[in-house]
Amino acid sequence: MDNQNKDDDLKLLRELLGFEPLACARRTNGDLVYLNPAGQKFIVTPDELARLEQKAREILRRAQEKIAETTDRPRPESAESASSQKPRSHHKKAPG
Numbered sequence: 001m002d003n004q005n006k007d008d009d010l011k012l013l014r015e016l017l018g019f020e021p022l023a024c025a026r027r028t029n030g031d032l033v034y035l036n037p038a039g040q041k042f043i044v045t046p047d048e049l050a051r052l053e054q055k056a057r058e059i060l061r062r063a064q065e066k067i068a069e070t071t072d073r074p075r076p077e078s079a080e081s082a083s084s085q086k087p088r089s090h091h092k093k094a095p096g
Contacts, residue, residue, distance in 0.1 A: 016052050 005026065013021050013034055024034040030046040044052070 012049075012053075016056060 006024070009024050009026055009032055010021065013024055013032070017036075019037055022035040022037060022039065024032060026032055032044045032049060034042055034044070036042065
């Protein structure tokens, strides 16, 4: 495996797993083998990698849609107009 492919695999693992693998290697059959920070060995097949990448793309797409929905909604009154209103107290006034 050349250095660029190994760097790409490390970057992919960091993104998918959320941590820095201790080591990784690509087998001739396409399996991606990595060690987690505790030193445990994991083997990810090309099919599993494709499913993980697809799932990550789906999560990203849904997050982007959710962001778009929240930015498209009308915003509550501005801070400026809210500050010009008299503040309300949750305390009851004493009679008299």
